[in-house]
Amino acid sequence: MRREYIDSMPDLHATWLSQLGLRFRRQQQNWLNALPSQCAVCGRWPGPRICHDCRARWVSRFHRCQTCAIPLPALVCTCGACLMQAPKLQRCTAALSYAYPWQDLITRYKFQADLGLARSLGRLMASHPEVKEQLQACDVLLPVPTTSQRIRERGFDHSLLLARALARQSGIKRPVLTQVVQRKHMELAQHSSTREQRLRQLRGVFSLAPAQTKQVADRHILLIDDVMTTGATLDALASCLLTAGAASVCAVVLARTA
Structure with missing residues (x-):
């Protein structure tokens, strides 16, 4: 008896539901954007959380070192410290200075x-x-990992939320890697540590399971973090990823201290 095989039809019901869900999420985002809010800087209402006037007044663009994002005079690409000891980061960009009101x-x-x-x-x-430019050049985004203890204390992963917000607001679609790199908990908080303490604590703080190496191998990775102080954390994470086979590691931070 002759048998004929017919390619399976797509799950039209699931496809329709997926498209409906996508349209609903987009509409939900439009509704959220249309809701009146109060500027977190000047208190103006109604308006966005950061109004256009505050952005125009307080967002300052500085010429910065291409690898550690410290402010530099015009026409100087790399600071003296990075020339003496090159960071593991190929490039680092800071959107803001860690100053009022940010x-x-x-x-x-x-x-x-x-x-x-x-x-x-x-x-x-x-x-x-x-x-x-950095978003267009990378393959994946990787928020700087937060320890499980810190996430439990705060109730959320601040770097992950920031990375997802950046990906959505930019419109440049890149995967956001999560739970690829593990971070050990440190007793002394990074923001209250000196550079020497940071460097000592960060030895071996990041690790990558062998099963996760395929997630980073031969990929151009863009790290996302909120505040960069000395760059020790980003450098330690970049070293871990490069050892695991990443093609390159760059970073984007919301704010850079002076």
């Missing part, structure tokens, strides 16, 4: 769980020309 907003977001600021901060990052 340090207050970052504190509210990170330590007071004002999660509504994530989208606005991501939009600030996405508006930076060099950040757009």
Whole structure:
């Protein structure tokens, strides 16, 4: 008896539901964008969480070192410290300086769980020309890992939310890697540590399981973080990824200390 085989038809019901869900999420985002809010800087209402006037007044673009993002005089590409000891990062971009009013907003977001600021901060990052260049050049985004203890204390992963907000606001679709790199908990908080303490604590703090190496091998990885102080954390993470076979590691941070 002759048998004929027919290719299976696509699951039209599942496809329709997927498309409907996508349209609903887009409509939901439009509704959220249309809701009146109050500027977190000047208090203006109604308006976005960071109003256009505050962005125009307080967002300053500085010429920075291409590998550690420290402010530099014009026409100087690399700072003396990076020339003496090149970081593992191929490139680093800071969208803002860690100064008024941004340090207050970052504190509210990170330590007071004002999660509504994530989208606005991501939009600030996405508006930076060099950040757009970095997003276009990378294969994947990797938020700087947060320890499980810190996530339990805060109730959220601040770097992951910021990375997702940046990806959405930029419109440049790149996968966001999660749970690829593990980070050990350190007793002394990084923001209260000296550079020497940071360097000592960060030895072996990041690890990559052998099963996860395929996620980073031969890929151009863009790290995402909120605040860069000495660059020790980013450098340690970049070293871990390069050892695992990453093609290159760059970084984008929301704010850079002076």
